[in-house]
Amino acid sequence: MKKILFFFITIVFLAIAGCSQEVGQQADELGAEIEETGEVIEAETEQVVENMNQEIDQTVEDFDQVIVAEGEEAVIERDILFPVNEEAYDQLFAYLEQPEYTKIEDMREADKVMYVEKDTKVDVLDVDVIKSKVSIQSNGQEGYIPTEFLEQVSSS
Numbered sequence: 661m662k663k664i665l666f667f668f669i670t671i672v673f674l675a676i677a678g679c680s681q682e683v684g685q686q687a688d689e690l691g692a693e694i695e696e697t698g699e700v701i702e703a704e705t706e707q708v709v710e711n712m713n714q715e716i717d718q719t720v721e722d723f724d725q726v727i728v729a730e731g732e733e734a735v736i737e738r739d740i741l742f743p744v745n746e747e748a749y750d751q752l753f754a755y756l757e758q759p760e761y762t763k764i765e766d767m768r769e770a771d772k773v774m775y776v777e778k779d780t781k782v783d784v785l786d787v788d789v790i791k792s793k794v795s796i797q798s799n800g801q802e803g804y805i806p807t808e809f810l811e812q813v814s815s816s
Contacts, residue, residue, distance in 0.1 A: 744773065755767070
């Protein structure tokens with residue numbers, strides 16, 4: 661009986677030892693896969709960050725080349741409705757989002773906005789990323805316009 665018990669214990673021990681080795685080997689393989697995956701993710705992250713930095717640098721460079729500066733002469737790139745003050749600017753763009761044509765027409769009738777044609781020359785009074793305050797050269801009317809609608813007048 662002792663021999664059978666010893667034999668049974670030996671078999672269980674060998675089975676556990678064998679499983680333990682197999683589990684250890686699987687753990688090592690899993691650890692290597694995790695490390696490899698971590699390296700791949702790190703490399704991908706580095707690439708994404710590098711690409712984003714390049715895009716940001718390019719955007720800043722493009723912005724610096726396009727943006728008009730206070731005191732410069734510029735032209736309006738397209739036909740626009742020209743808000744005569746900041747409140748009218750904010751109101752107009754709120755109405756444009758809907759769009760609420762009747763309210764926009766009411767603003768025109770109340771002289772809060774006026775129609776201005778493409779290529780109208782303006783003097784830039786104040787510049788913000790979103791909007792700029794300008795003065796129309798032909799009539800002196802001041803108002804606000806999205807900065808992106810302004811183009812520098814090239815000095816020849």
